[in-house]
Amino acid sequence: MKKKIIVLSLMAFGFLTITPAIANNEPGTSTVISLADWKKSKTGTWAGKKDGKTYWYKLDKEAKLWSSADGKKWAAVENGMWADKDNKWLKINNGKLVWTTDGNNWAEVPEWKWEGSDGKWYKFDDKWTLWVNA
Numbered sequence: 001m002k003k004k005i006i007v008l009s010l011m012a013f014g015f016l017t018i019t020p021a022i023a024n025n026e027p028g029t030s031t032v033i034s035l036a037d038w039k040k041s042k043t044g045t046w047a048g049k050k051d052g053k054t055y056w057y058k059l060d061k062e063a064k065l066w067s068s069a070d071g072k073k074w075a076a077v078e079n080g081m082w083a084d085k086d087n088k089w090l091k092i093n094n095g096k097l098v099w100t101t102d103g104n105n106w107a108e109v110p111e112w113k114w115e116g117s118d119g120k121w122y123k124f125d126d127k128w129t130l131w132v133n134a
Contacts (some may be wrong), residue, residue, distance in 0.1 A: 038123070041114035041130040045071070047118035054117055057082050063092050063128045085115040097124055 015048065045058045055067045058074070064123075065077040081091040088099045098106040099114070113123030120132040 008035070016021075020037070031113060038131045038133050041122075041132045044130050045133070046122045046130065047116040047120070048084065049087075049117040050083060055082070059092075059128050061129070085117050085119065088114070 045056045065080045068074045068076045081089045090099045098107045099113045100106045
């Protein structure tokens, strides 16, 4: 019973604290509520572009990259790179997902997520499992 009273008290305090802050939102400020709905990819594939053509990509168990133009015939990607929607090149390097716009300066991809050429958002977890925001 004590736990229920404590939980209800905390909920009431949170409601009373947050509601006025949202209602009195100052000009130039914003309130963002993100309800990202990430799901484990059923196929383990994502869309990318190369030379203006859409390709499908996937990782094998050793996190090596494979590509396919039709989703049926797969070939290893020798340089291990693919392009996102904004034409940034991505690759896995030293156990991290990195990207570049110039081919020289590489940086770790924040939260390991990127937008595919199909407009969907993708991300890897620490075991290289692919997730998609549907």
